[in-house]
Amino acid sequence: MNNKENQIYSPNVVFVRDVSKEVLIDSVVSCFGIRKITPTDINGFDTKQFSFGLAEVGSWWGIMDNIYYSLYNHKNYLSFIRLLGDEKEVIQIAIGDIDFSYEIRFYKSGELKRELIASNTSCKKDEVKTELNYGKALKGEKYPIDYPQMFSILRYSGLDIKRADLRYYEYSIS
Numbered sequence: 001m002n003n004k005e006n007q008i009y010s011p012n013v014v015f016v017r018d019v020s021k022e023v024l025i026d027s028v029v030s031c032f033g034i035r036k037i038t039p040t041d042i043n044g045f046d047t048k049q050f051s052f053g054l055a056e057v058g059s060w061w062g063i064m065d066n067i068y069y070s071l072y073n074h075k076n077y078l079s080f081i082r083l084l085g086d087e088k089e090v091i092q093i094a095i096g097d098i099d100f101s102y103e104i105r106f107y108k109s110g111e112l113k114r115e116l117i118a119s120n121t122s123c124k125k126d127e128v129k130t131e132l133n134y135g136k137a138l139k140g141e142k143y144p145i146d147y148p149q150m151f152s153i154l155r156y157s158g159l160d161i162k163r164a165d166l167r168y169y170e171y172s173i174s
Helices: 019-030 075-089 148-154
Strands: 012-017 034-040 051-057 060-064 090-095 102-108 110-117 129-134 165-171
Touching: 012 075, 012 148, 019 034, 019 051, 019 075, 019 165, 075 090, 075 102, 090 148, 102 148
Parallel strands: none
Antiparallel strands: 012 060, 012 090, 034 165, 051 060, 051 165, 090 102, 102 110, 110 129
């Protein structure tokens, strides 16, 4: 996350439609083996490895991962996305930190409608390789997917996220 006025930074976001904050937090806790979760403020959020943000935007609740990709790198991450997608509308977008890799997953009505995975091991923008391209492109999807593009896709989906929408949490893993 970025502490600048009205800006948000998260390299990995998951938004779920028509779910309560409590159910989403319970899902995060159970899937990732979290034993304690504590609300925190934005100051120093970037430097806290075991932290995430939650954002409420209309009928959506979103999880904003930290700069260490702590949730994304967890062994249960893809299972977590699939479980949410089995019952809810879900948009997940992740972008690389120093490379130009990216991925998108979109579930609706219990079905995976879109999955796009692109890798980039050279860290050169013109050497992005599409590994998987399933389903119809989402509105606003332009390549390569970078940080501003990620939020553009979310805006086209009705998710215009503002810093004021976020609540921050620290956690510890069992």
